[in-house]
Amino acid sequence: MQNIIDDIAAQMALMSDKGKVASYIPQLACVKSDQFAMSIALPNGEIYNAGCAQTLFSIQSISKVFTLTLALGKLGESIWNRVGREPSGDPFNSIVQLEHEQGKPRNPFINAGAIAIADIIMQGHQPKETLAEILQFVRFVANDDSIAIDEKVARSEHETGDRNASLAHFMASFGHFQNPVSAVLGTYFHHCSIAMNTMQLATAGLYLANNGINPLTGYPVISAKRAKRINALMLMCGHYDGSGEFAFRVGLPGKSGVGGGILAIAPGKASIAVWSPGLDTIGNSKLGTLALEMLTQQTGWSVFGD
Numbered sequence: 001m002q003n004i005i006d007d008i009a010a011q012m013a014l015m016s017d018k019g020k021v022a023s024y025i026p027q028l029a030c031v032k033s034d035q036f037a038m039s040i041a042l043p044n045g046e047i048y049n050a051g052c053a054q055t056l057f058s059i060q061s062i063s064k065v066f067t068l069t070l071a072l073g074k075l076g077e078s079i080w081n082r083v084g085r086e087p088s089g090d091p092f093n094s095i096v097q098l099e100h101e102q103g104k105p106r107n108p109f110i111n112a113g114a115i116a117i118a119d120i121i122m123q124g125h126q127p128k129e130t131l132a133e134i135l136q137f138v139r140f141v142a143n144d145d146s147i148a149i150d151e152k153v154a155r156s157e158h159e160t161g162d163r164n165a166s167l168a169h170f171m172a173s174f175g176h177f178q179n180p181v182s183a184v185l186g187t188y189f190h191h192c193s194i195a196m197n198t199m200q201l202a203t204a205g206l207y208l209a210n211n212g213i214n215p216l217t218g219y220p221v222i223s224a225k226r227a228k229r230i231n232a233l234m235l236m237c238g239h240y241d242g243s244g245e246f247a248f249r250v251g252l253p254g255k256s257g258v259g260g261g262i263l264a265i266a267p268g269k270a271s272i273a274v275w276s277p278g279l280d281t282i283g284n285s286k287l288g289t290l291a292l293e294m295l296t297q298q299t300g301w302s303v304f305g306d
């Protein structure tokens with residue numbers, strides 16, 4: 001396994017087109033695009049790393065996997081009254097479907113869906129309390145208490161968050177929100193700004209690769225059925241309008257973030273985190289996707305077979 005990921009990292013270093021770093025969140029535009037990291041965590045506790053696997057990056061939309069898990073834990077299946085379970089086929093920050101579909105976002109991984117999930121989790125509490133709960137959960141599954149929010153990124157998102165504010169206000173206009181829009185947005189911007197490295201992220205995803213149980217601690221995080229369903233959503237919706245392409249090339253449930261990270265789950269086999277900040281035109285990590293494609297080709301881990 002170490003040879004496989006060392007080889008992938010070496011090949012990535014040779015790529016001339018590493019994609020473009022996100023610039024609509026100014027703080028993310030400062031990140032150097034020539035960085036690459038990959039970590040593969042196995043349910044038996046082994047972890048394999050290549051590249052700058054200790055460098056922290058902004059997990060952005062990957063946080064939506066953790067907030068979805070929390071929301072399901074708090075409110076169970078009733079969350080599906082507020083958020084759908086279908087791929088959107090539209091960009092992550094699109095507003096168009098909301099008008100035709102009574103303010104109900106297609107899925108929990110597009111921005112509108114994740115903002116609705118933030119509202120669901122808050123249950124009348126302040127953003128600070130909700131964020132403490134989200135962080136506590138991420139630290140628990142990553143088995144690492146040092147994980148924190150990057151306040152600079154959160155502020156940067158807030159200052160340039162007109163599109164997300166539009167989505168939130170538009171949904172609120174249908175009477176769906178239970179908390180003030182500004183508080184929901186504050187929660188959303190901050191959970192997107194959690195900073196992690198690939199080692200922490202791969203470890204955090206292990207419960208999804210291991211039937212809902214964190215193999216490092218032995219704690220059941222969620223039921224096996226719920227883990228299966230979250231993986232299904234990641235496969236269908238985790239890369240927005242690039243989800244079909246990701247399934248075609250990589251063949252794993254995966255969730256991308258505009259910070260250049262991807263969390264991919266090979267059920268029963270591994271949790272994989274990859275980071276390379278340069279993005280493709282859809283907003284998914286260019287080299288991250290390529291690295292995962294190489295990995296599934298070499299390991300036969302695609303859920304669709306060799």
Ligand SMILES: NC(=O)CC[C@H](N)C(=O)O
Nearest residue numbers: 060061092111192257258
């Ligand atoms: N694709 C992403 O990672 C988007 C998340 C980012 N925080 C946003 O709201 O735009």
